[in-house]
Amino acid sequence: MSMSDGLTSDTNRGTERLVVIGGDAAGMSAASQARRLRGPDELEIVAFERGHFTSYSACGIPYWVSGDVPDRDRLIARTSEEHRARDIDLRMRTEVTEIDVPGNRVRARDLETGAESWTSYDKLVIATGARPIRPELPGVDAPGVHGVQTLDDGQALLDTLAALDATEGRRAVVVGAGYIGVEMAEALIKRGYEVTVVNRGEEPMSTLDPDMGRLVHEAMEGLGITMVNDTAVTKLLTGDDGRVRAVATEDAEYPADVVVLGIGVRPETTLAQAAGLPLGDHGGLLTDLAMRVRGHENIWAGGDCVEVLDLVSGRERHIALGTHANKHGQVIGANAGGGYATFPGVVGTAVSKVCDLEIARTGLREKDAHRAGLRFETVTIESTNRAGYYPGAALMTVKMLAEARTGRLLGVQIVGREGTAKRVDVAAVALTAGMTVDQMTALDLGYAPPFSPVWDPVLVAARKASTAVRKGTS
């Protein structure tokens, strides 16, 4: 990889240059934060984005598809023009094809013209995101089969749905029952589809233990969604017009006018791997606490392409979530801009909803705790989101894991109606602080009849867990 490969090379400059690969949450947060700390006379910032959009909310796509969010542009937090107005040299539709680590430069291709050139850097931010897991199934590329990772994906799905609007008895099959799967099931129900969800796991939401996933399963069936669990898709069947017409499993065929793939994502680290940068067991880049790529003083990485430290298990995990990507970007931008910040890790908090059912989790599931070598007690309680006598009081189920002997909180899962999702934040903070379930029983949580029973459901679970630890034979 010499400088004499015939390509133009942008190296001639007086100021320091920060190059950012990837123009979504992590990359552009890093760029913006660095710009806040260092003006353009001190730091040149060049950002490459291969797609059509910057800084958008992929998490918002299901609500755009459902119609709750009226148009695509509302999902864009900051446009390329806005970034450029802040003196960020943002090059859209330009894909970085190689990172030359020893040469401190990246090679990029303009996707419109095909032209390639090298750009040198003093500091590099890798924010290449994640790529959807697209199973190698016959028919997976047929018209009518859609992923929902990017705004382009969302637009393509909406175009398909618009063409189906006149069809009677429209049927949709969602493959996968994780966050994307259940949110897309809601979106398609709202658009008037008969929805079937085909799921490899024992229950939907494999980020929960199966006993809690069962509650989601029952609620989704109550919404009229057909749930097919413990089942792998074998192929996608197409009609004479080449469009998808059904999803086939070992045992059955599920007719479909449209198929949505919600199977999850993997870190997009092809470039990083080719450059010899360190990857973890889940395929994500490994960083230090300042989000520097391990062993590389002038390269940072963040967002969906990195692994993060799970503070409860002490291990690296891969979690693709916009809120982490934004925090990473903030930390990277502070450090690359000459300041100081760290990202200590995560506890694995995630919230979602299917219609009015809210789903929340943080910390370890039973199998995570086993895998981490922990012995633990598990309790599950039922309570309500409001005082029992207050109008609209609805059931809430809280499952709590506590370490045997020490009583340290290990994880919480909650399924219920209004007020469920963000209640898990109490447990997220308690996990971060290393609290025991016994300490949690005394937490001074907000109480008023419209918002909680006199014992908040999280406290009820903590009391029961505390008793289990005390009596525990584990």
Add this chain to the structure above:
Amino acid sequence: MSMSDGLTSDTNRGTERLVVIGGDAAGMSAASQARRLRGPDELEIVAFERGHFTSYSACGIPYWVSGDVPDRDRLIARTSEEHRARDIDLRMRTEVTEIDVPGNRVRARDLETGAESWTSYDKLVIATGARPIRPELPGVDAPGVHGVQTLDDGQALLDTLAALDATEGRRAVVVGAGYIGVEMAEALIKRGYEVTVVNRGEEPMSTLDPDMGRLVHEAMEGLGITMVNDTAVTKLLTGDDGRVRAVATEDAEYPADVVVLGIGVRPETTLAQAAGLPLGDHGGLLTDLAMRVRGHENIWAGGDCVEVLDLVSGRERHIALGTHANKHGQVIGANAGGGYATFPGVVGTAVSKVCDLEIARTGLREKDAHRAGLRFETVTIESTNRAGYYPGAALMTVKMLAEARTGRLLGVQIVGREGTAKRVDVAAVALTAGMTVDQMTALDLGYAPPFSPVWDPVLVAARKASTAVRKGTS
């Protein structure tokens, strides 16, 4: 106080006896928890209650008055019959008139018959609650003037309102703009009254700093409530029929068909004081961490009659709140039943609402922090309860106090719409854990567009507070 005072005396027994004074949350929780640990063959439990009800939710009274809760009995968590079925010798309408500490006995009067007798105890629980502050104003006892502390108060108010149902242009004046005042203003608006709130403070909700109280003020006016702040009531004017007809201040008269006093409460410690038990600066009983009255091995106290340790300021406070009373009862019952539990203290969390405006606070206000000798930074941010593009996204204002130099979180106040109240719990746990605002910026809080922007409002405030501490000149 000899045993030869002519009264009958109940001392003859084989088992240990626990006597409880007060049959509401703290007292009956203590009795129930002790009973769970010790059967009736080991522990006799006698409880005295001077009123007509046990274990009821005083916090629910505004919602009963508003009509949200259809009947009184729904506010009763456990009836006297249910307590008796658990082998608790509950004596209703029986008032304890004296505690003889050296004699280990209490004197009680049957309010129906007037008969008095002594009951000896091995262990005593004082759970005498609080009494409403009833200002000594001319006219305060006139018909149409109501407190709202007890179920009897609530019933009397409802009877008054029922009699006014046919009146055109019904007008209510609420005196006081704390939790009870604002909740009663909502209840009366819902019942179709023109409502005026007369408040001595600069702004409503003096548990907030005035700048945050101002937001409540504006929202209440937006609901059609007339707010009169910085104004003391001088007298209540009555009509020819003797009923209240107006509330008078130095400058004006506010016509009223009904007046609700929501001025707050003081610890009810008349008995305890007469018995020489230790009281704090706010008139509440002082206990140790096991809720034992200081210096008395066999006397416990809890609920609205005690002072609690504020973990942030390091001082005792008086907070009348059902959730604390229940926790106290649990702790007392565990200890009196031969187990072990402690109540470490509070951080001062409180939540409320006026129609769809939610109000939350925890930790110290500016004046509390000054009084505690703390130097601090204050920041206020505006964000939304959901992702900005998600339907129903509404403004949320978060104020945060952090200690200068250390950056330790000192307090949070939040005013906004749905999702505001319980968001304060994040800060309550962080305060309990002694987190700094910088540590808080990395908290792994639940994120999904229906529940939070990608940066939760609490994190936005923590980031700003962290910057303020770093740059701070305080």
